[in-house]
Amino acid sequence: MIPSVSRPEAPLRFEYGIHPAQFGELTLPAGDVRAVAVVVHGGFWRQAYGLELGRPLAADLADAGLAAWNIEYRRVPVPADSTGSADGDSGGWPRTFDDVAAAVDALAGPVQDAVGGRLPMERVVAVGHSAGGHLATWLAARSGLPAGAPGAGPLVELRGVVSQAGVLDLVDAAERRVGSGAVQALLGGDPSDVPDRYSLASPIARLPIGAPVVCVHGTADVNVPIRQSERFVAAAGDAAELVTLPGVDHMALIDPSSAAWRACRDALERLLKD
Numbered sequence: 001m002i003p004s005v006s007r008p009e010a011p012l013r014f015e016y017g018i019h020p021a022q023f024g025e026l027t028l029p030a031g032d033v034r035a036v037a038v039v040v041h042g043g044f045w046r047q048a049y050g051l052e053l054g055r056p057l058a059a060d061l062a063d064a065g066l067a068a069w070n071i072e073y074r075r076v077p078v079p080a081d082s083t084g085s086a087d088g089d090s091g092g093w094p095r096t097f098d099d100v101a102a103a104v105d106a107l108a109g110p111v112q113d114a115v116g117g118r119l120p121m122e123r124v125v126a127v128g129h130s131a132g133g134h135l136a137t138w139l140a141a142r143s144g145l146p147a148g149a150p151g152a153g154p155l156v157e158l159r160g161v162v163s164q165a166g167v168l169d170l171v172d173a174a175e176r177r178v179g180s181g182a183v184q185a186l187l188g189g190d191p192s193d194v195p196d197r198y199s200l201a202s203p204i205a206r207l208p209i210g211a212p213v214v215c216v217h218g219t220a221d222v223n224v225p226i227r228q229s230e231r232f233v234a235a236a237g238d239a240a241e242l243v244t245l246p247g248v249d250h251m252a253l254i255d256p257s258s259a260a261w262r263a264c265r266d267a268l269e270r271l272l273k274d
Helices: 051-063 095-108 110-114 131-140 170-175 182-187 195-201 227-239 259-271
Strands: 012-015 023-027 035-040 066-071 124-129 160-164 213-218 240-245
Touching: 012 110, 023 051, 035 051, 035 095, 035 131, 051 066, 051 124, 051 259, 066 095, 095 110, 095 124, 095 131, 124 131, 124 259, 131 160, 131 213, 160 259, 170 182, 170 195, 170 227, 182 195, 213 227, 213 259, 227 240, 240 259
Parallel strands: 035 066, 035 124, 124 160, 160 213, 213 240
Antiparallel strands: 012 023, 023 066
16 A cells, blocks of 8 residues: 655646646655656546546645646537537547647656656556546557557656546447447547547557556446446456456545545555566
8 A cells, every 4th residue: 555654745737738728737745756646537528527536636646655747638518519529629539639648748848847857757657537547548558659640659658557447448438328428529429430539549449558557446336337447458468457346436436535546546556566
């Protein structure tokens, strides 16, 4: 289990672009930084939810000696049009993906510079919930993307990912209308309409990821069925691990007082072992 240390410092805000949603909050521990955790919030990629969901987790991680980089990104309005965006400057394909990639790469440049080089860039992991689990796992797969694809050529490579009830098979999720069509809104159509987008965006389609993935999922999750994690782990083999939480629902995973969140923290610690 991650040991408890000094109380964290107040979050620092950094913009990585000019859009109001292109920013992140860095919470540093009071003492030494032993690793960096990118926190990616969920909410089915929709504008109704923002990085406030990740703030309690960021504070808890910083309390345990990690620098927590809680990122915001452009999200899809409701209702969205057939391109996955209502106004052309909101989230959807490829803007959401461009944003999270740029946010992570900012760690190696302006964020690191601003904190005097305190961030150990060889020890960067990610934790993401629901749609954030999808994005966090996709971020770990960036080095395998073809040249010119959104997110290709990462400046920062992740050491591992904890996916908290992540949407990891976008084709299956679209077919089963997980999130009431949230995947179609993100990618701008069904798998038969935009197959290339699904191939580039779905973590299960990007295997091998190139970094270990721990999927933490509750059996009582009615928002994102555990089938999503089961299918991904079965396809990934030894490169992924499934942590099943009996009777746990979707939101318990982001309650820092819960045993479900402690399971996620323990998974992060396993990824950080030398």
